[in-house]
Amino acid sequence: MCPPSRPTRSAKSRAATKITADTAEEATVEETTVKRTTRGRGAVKKEEVVEEKKVVVKKVAATKRKGKSQDDEDEDIENKDPVEEETKKPAPKKRKTKASAEEDAAPLAARTPVESMKRKLYIGAHVSSAGGVQNSITNAVHIGANAFAVFLKSQRKWVSPPLDPSAASSFHDLAKLHSYSVGDHVLPHGSYLVNLAQIDKAKADQAYANFVDDLQRCATLGIKLYNFHPGSTGGEPIEEACARIASQLNRAHKEPGTGQTVTVIENMCGSGNVIGSRFEELAMIIDGVEDKSRVGVCIDTCHAFAAGHDLRTPEAFAKTMQLFDEIVGLKYLKAFHLNDSKAPFGSHRDLHANIGTGFLGLRAFHNLMNYEPVQGLPMVLETPIEEKGSDGKMVENKQIWADEIKLLESLVGMDVESEEFKKIEEELQKRGASERAKIQEQVDKKAEKDAKKAEKDAAKAGKKGLAAAAKGTASISGFFKKKVVKEESEAEE
Incomplete structure (x- = not known):
């Protein structure tokens, strides 16, 4: 036996x-x-x-993920000008402490069955792919995500090893095992170095090659959405920069091995020469794309707010989305990045905050979660998850993402006048109060400094204008004086 x-x-x-x-x-x-x-x-x-x-x-060593918190005074890496970023040396790696034994336990939260929700929301976060792209699946399961973003290769290097066939095979198997529709709810993020608006041919070709390589990886993995930053004008006219982006997209869409992957343009906060803070700029790019089925937009809530698009009240939210529909078109809306903002409205500063703790506040996300067109779209958290451990060193706490996913899902149908909502809103605002005050002070000081500079510049321009006017008056007076003398002399003769 x-x-x-x-x-x-x-x-x-x-x-x-x-x-x-x-x-x-x-x-x-x-x-x-x-x-x-x-x-x-x-x-x-x-x-x-x-x-x-x-x-x-x-087990393998984990690398840094997108959305890692920066010093509070530093802008998020997403809105750094790629023209400037490509000349920088990679920052030295920070040493990290090991997480607690509790963090090493299986899933921090169970995935909410989408069919059980009042609205079909696919919410997740930008997870790590350390050790192979297949690990992004297990990392998404770990936080209870129904969608996720990931880097398909290093976001800080121009050239990366090709996609490992065994990793691709495992990615497919694990996606099937955990019931992820990778074509609809996985949103890879492009390299921060890529600038499709680059005017220098050698640099433009380098950016294009990196971009196409990512599209081919998407096609191999069965991923149909690919998020990227529109880039920088480099000081050139915005219309010409948008036309260059559209031209590069047209080339990329015809490249073999890119499948039908949709190139999704992310809106930006409006700092420096970075393209994409105005809906008109996104529309200009889309207008130049030949195959409209292969282009779309990802709205980052923090970027939109910092750029001057208000989302905080039901009326403001409706107005912003109506404006987007009129200028760009809701049919091009393919995804969302979910981030609160440490910086105030219209500040053009990209500082991601945890949901409900920033200047956007919980009501903005209530508006979004109850907005009909978001159903079925991947919505990805890029909120900070680093916090100080007992030894004073920074460690990642992925429970933050797991909790934020559940919080956002709970907002569907919640009464904003209820005690439950008000209690959560008050607690989150209290948690982020010191950060908001600090950044507000920085913004106010900068505004005051800029105002004084503008006043001095205006005064200088005014003095130059007065001097020029006085000189002009003297010239006119001299002209007429000479004319009178000449006329008198001719009369005497």
């Missing part, structure tokens, strides 16, 4: 892996061929060859 087999965990439970501050669990699906001996009637032994699949998990 054969001994009873030992109970094993299911492949699904093994694949629902976990992430710490500096380790990630790399999940791969391996196929093995084994021979099994069975007993038929009459105790006759039979051998059969069986194909087995198993999920193999091993």
